Amino acid sequence: MNKAYLDNILDNSVHFSEHSCAWKIILPMLLVDKFVLDTSDAKLAKLGLQRSDSDVLASLFFNNNLLSPTQLYEAMLFSSGGMTKVLKRLEMKGLISRIPSADDRRSLLVKLEEKGEKLIRSVLLELAEYQSKLLGILDEEEKRVIEKAFKKLAYALLVDEA
Missing domain, CATH: 1.10.10.10 (Winged helix-like DNA-binding domain superfamily/Winged helix DNA-binding domain)
Structure with missing residues (x-):
């Protein structure tokens, strides 16, 4: 995901009104989780795991x-x-x-x-x-x-x- 797209999502989370704070925390957390797991999976695959x-x-x-x-x-x-x-x-x-x-x-x-x-x-x-x-x-x-x-x-x- 491009940083500009992430900023657009986070900056426009007002569509979720009282839930925008949760969205601004969870979305970056999900992106970090996905990136870390994908990178870890690639490292494991190199070891046959x-x-x-x-x-x-x-x-x-x-x-x-x-x-x-x-x-x-x-x-x-x-x-x-x-x-x-x-x-x-x-x-x-x-x-x-x-x-x-x-x-x-x-x-x-x-x-x-x-x-x-x-x-x-x-x-x-x-x-x-x-x-x-x-x-x-x-x-x-x-x-x-x-x-x-x-x-x-x-x-x-x-x-x-x-």
């Missing part, structure tokens, strides 16, 4: 490298309706393994293998470097305010099952 693959690996990485399929699904940022397919793909690449649960031998846990841990560490580092450059135009106070606001919005969307 899909977003669902990296989400499984990252979820395992940040949760002690071992989760049941149910826990894994709950820990994932993006939902994956084809979890079995994703797990099979990652297992074939040697990035994860399925091991019997100590609690219930009939169920299998998903374990992040060393190869998968090394890969997701490098992926996360590359994405973090890219995202840091993107956020480089903001000063520290702007970053702090945005972080706090988006965290508050994200928590409001999550269902607390505690």
Whole structure:
């Protein structure tokens, strides 16, 4: 999208009267989200990964490298309706393994293998470097305010099952 078109949309959001403030926040947020995800997907594709693959690996990485399929699904940022397919793909690449649960031998846990841990560490580092450059135009106070606001919005969307 050209900057002039974005300005036209934002400047003419008076058509939404009392909702124009929300529009002026959500639209740029959506554009940033789309740009970041598209760029991240392209970086992942170069490594032979899909977003669902990296989400499984990252979820395992940040949760002690071992989760049941149910826990894994709950820990994932993006939902994956084809979890079995994703797990099979990652297992074939040697990035994860399925091991019997100590609690219930009939169920299998998903374990992040060393190869998968090394890969997701490098992926996360590359994405973090890219995202840091993107956020480089903001000063520290702007970053702090945005972080706090988006965290508050994200928590409001999550269902607390505690």
